[in-house]
Amino acid sequence: MAIQKILKGSIKYIVFFLVLAYVSQWMTINLYLTSLGQKQQVLTEVKDSPLIELIKSKTDLTLKSFQIIASPKLYAVMIGVPGKPYMILSSKLNQDFTDSEKEYVVLHETGHYLLHHSIKEALFFAGLFILGCFLIKKRPWYLIPILGILFGLIYIQFGMRSEYEADHFAVTHITDPQGMISATEKFKYQNFPPKDDTGIKWRLLYRSVPYQERIEIAKQEMAIRDTR
16 A cells, blocks of 8 residues: 555656656657667677777777667767766668768767766756656646656757757867768758758757758868868
């Protein structure tokens, strides 16, 4: 009976957590789900790669290995606590991107790690969850998903700051900013996020630097280097 009482009292907080977690991470979750049903092995560890040497030479970060995840989508993720970096590249990206384009991607993801974005975002998420728990404590049930969605959208806005910071990190370390431009064009071609990066939908829902802004960041770096 005591366990049932605890579960009954906790259910609204569990629902709030699930809504908040999905809305805040929906892009990453949906990309991970593209690995389901793939014929090849879901995760393949790569220990010997020029990308590992590149990351070390450009950022002084030692990455022992990275994972190739079976997916028909172009994406990459880097997470981990200090001392334990963990990078994932999709099989589609590993297959279709040139060396210069991969350099942009891995430097962007390395930027996330070295700038401690995972830790900052985890703390921000925890703060939102704790605040939400106080707000829903004596509120009607219908407000729980509404607040979860609202706080999830706020989290996306916080995450957008990380994306801009990682792009600026990448462009200042990359060998040739043109690789950043051509990689961006390939991301745009796959239409996820959608090609229209100017509307309110993008600003609210997509945790990604708009394509044209990313290209402009690369062009500005090229212009700076031309004057040196």
